[in-house]
Amino acid sequence: MKERSTRAMTKKTPLGKVALFLGLVLLGITMLYPLLWMLGTALKTNDPAAILREGPGAGIFPDDRNILANLFPPVWHWENFIEVFAVSNFARYYFNSALIAIGVTAGQLITSSLAAFAFSRLTFRWSEQLFFLYLATLMVPVSVTLIPLFIMMSQMGVVDSYFVLLVPPMFGAYGTFLLRQFFKGIPVELDEAACLDGCNAFGRFIHVTLPLSGPALATLGIFTFMGNWQSFLYPLVMVSSDHLKTIPLGLLDFVELNSANWPLLMAASIWSIIPVILIFLFGQRFFVTGVRLGGVKG
């Protein structure tokens, strides 16, 4: 992302700069404070004996309502993060979420890029109409398809299985749309050159289009992964067995079993967002690409 300031004209006084800087720091703290509080809560304890030993600040129900003083407890209870795995099937939920997010992402990338190549590079009958049909379904709310999909799956007897968690989400019109937009921007001359070298359509797809689409594929991959990692309604409807549950569903069970144990709950919640934060930190530039691909055109 090219950085340049458009306010070249307004020369800032040093004082104004300091005020702006302090204002931004304050805003940044406000935005991050809930997350800090999440960490602080996760490090506290619900154990009455520990609270007696370490003082009221160690618990989540302090007598002193000064939040700044009580952000972090006197003794940090990192063991909460391990206890999460002991009191519930959390490792299994983690595995399921990872499997589904990775599997669906791989499936999406393969099906969408193949279809996008056909829509952007090959000529065939009904191509326009078919693409319009894809686009039209983007406007239809998820809840319209969810009910019939559930009925279809349960009539086929595959509801509450890995199949239903993995396969239907692999196909999406959005991925096809996004990649088609990107493929259209790749110069056709490259395809023509490959054509002269004797490449067939599949060869052009593998040797020309895909290598040049790294950023778009990474963007679609990251968004699909994050979307499926956090997906809630779909698995909630489709799955009821404990061994098939994903992290969001597992967290909900956790609430029901340990309703007032906020430290443990927050530790579990932090576990659930760690992969998301890691992906964000490593794939930052693709987020901007994604926002622009989906957003600004022309």
Place this chain on the structure above:
Amino acid sequence: MRHKNYTPWLFLTPSLLGFLAFTFLPILFSLALAFCAWDLFRPPRWVGLDNFVQLLGFVGRESPAMDPRVAIAIAVAAGIFAVLSFVFLRGWLRVTIIVASIIGIIILCLQFVEPVNGRFWYFIGNTFYLLLGLPLSMACSLGLAVLLNQAIAGRNLFRLAFFLPSIVGGVGIYLLWKWIFNTEYGLINAVISLVHPAGGPAWLESAAWAKNAIIIMNIWATAGGANMVLYLAALQNVDPQLHEAACIDGAGKWGQFFAITWPMVSPTTAFILTMGIIGGFQGGFDSAYVMTRGGPAGATTTISYFIYENGFRYFYMGRAAAASWILFVMVFCLTLINWKWMSNKVNY
């Protein structure tokens, strides 16, 4: 670049099969389902428009709240007034008077009829209420973008800090906010009690405040996210010479903002608003399910939550399908209106 006739279909097959089976077919199925009553245990029964009537229909009141003759007189007067203003007035005045007349006539009609299912209208109202967070969030996004669009130390770090809340999402974050809105020991009420010793409202346990709590959470989650990045990109495309020219003409900071920045980012505003309405109107399920279960007393039940409850808790499949099509039509109409309105306002 020639290729065999069947080649494109080889590329399309995987996607097309999935699309037909898991998107297209369910849509057709859902359309038929909307006209049936089905609880999955007994065979489905064709009921025609009954589902829609049950959701959106009106019936006459047993005891009208007003003398019909008075009502007719008022309605005729309002109608004449609207027609006259349509003929003789122009611009905003005309629009205002016509809208006011229509609202007046609707209020009059409501003296004689009442909805079959008042709850569903209440849930539609909830969905619209939650949409009020969108302009607030957009204003925050634009404000943050303007602040960040200046030469300042640590700009990337600030952008990171603002962006982070928008990418961490899902059940974990809803649980965090449920804890933050805790009446006794939550963060928000602790801050409020610093300035207002009586303490804050009961937030998620209060029918009046629960929706506001969800709006606050949504603003936190979206203000620094994709919308801010879009605004930042738009601001960087504004020609600095425009600001120089305005500066020479003697425009102050706010003058420059309203004369240059705001019009120049209006395409971005239109885009964010459209996408936000589409998304926001379908949304509200996850947060309602995790934080309030649609309560208290249905105060946070949106249309999508209603669809889930009817479909998957009570197994009124037909009614849920009908509600989902009502949702679709509403999203579609809102988007159309928004586009029409925006295409007049946007400066390219």
